Amino acid sequence: MPAVRAAASACATISTTCCTPSVPELERRGFSVQLECDDGLACDTYPGALAHLVTNLVTNSLTHAFDEGQRGSVRIGAAVEGEDVVLCHADDGKGIPPDALPHIFDPFFTTARAQGGTGLGLHIAFNAVVSGLAGAIAVACPPEGGTVFTIRFPRIHPDASQP
Numbered sequence: 001m002p003a004v005r006a007a008a009s010a011c012a013t014i015s016t017t018c019c020t021p022s023v024p025e026l027e028r029r030g031f032s033v034q035l036e037c038d039d040g041l042a043c044d045t046y047p048g049a050l051a052h053l054v055t056n057l058v059t060n061s062l063t064h065a066f067d068e069g070q071r072g073s074v075r076i077g078a079a080v081e082g083e084d085v086v087l088c089h090a091d092d093g094k095g096i097p098p099d100a101l102p103h104i105f106d107p108f109f110t111t112a113r114a115q116g117g118t119g120l121g122l123h124i125a126f127n128a129v130v131s132g133l134a135g136a137i138a139v140a141c142p143p144e145g146g147t148v149f150t151i152r153f154p155r156i157h158p159d160a161s162q163p
């Protein structure tokens with residue numbers, strides 16, 4: 001992968017990526033964002049892939065999860081589990097209909113074509129996780145509502161063991 005790998009704080013990358021540029025827009029729309037990261041969580045991986053992932057998930061929560069004027073919350077958690085980092089991105093929006101759920105990572109799948117959706121955001125996020133972070137991504141819509149993405153990737157990328 002032609003990208004820079006770096007020892008990085010996942011927490012810093014997440015907060016820099018998704019919060020700093022988005023805070024004025026989030027505040028204008030009345031959203032709350034909670035970040036729950038293990039203190040000192042550090043990883044040796046591709047920060048660009050992590051940034052792409054978080055940016056696309058946050059953008060989607062803002063774009064698809066809530067109706068205009070509706071307030072909501074987005075919660076992002078990151079914790080170490082064994083050799084892995086487990087990242088959880090959850091919103092309390094309308095969720096994804098069961099018939100759309102199996103297709104959301106497909107390229108060009110969008111329910112928002114008329115609003116300018118390309119259907120590439122989650123395809124890019126999927127590739128960022130699988131090819132960039134050597135991890136896996138899953139989605140669930142719990143019965144109480146909202147959408148939860150769970151991403152698991154090695155804290156030390158396999159490339160780190162190569163000379």
Ligand SMILES: Nc1ncnc2c1ncn2[C@@H]1O[C@H](COP(=O)(O)OP(=O)(O)O)[C@@H](O)[C@H]1O
Pocket residue numbers: 060061063064065091093094095096100104109110111112113116117118119120121122123147
């Ligand atoms: N947080 C979310 N809440 C509800 N629906 C979502 C959410 N994230 C993604 N989706 C659904 O997944 C589809 C695909 O997302 P994406 O690949 O980013 O394409 P786009 O944003 O261009 O529509 C969206 O059109 C939407 O139907």
Ligand SMILES: [Mg+2]
Pocket residue numbers: 056059060063120121122
């Ligand atoms: Mg999108």
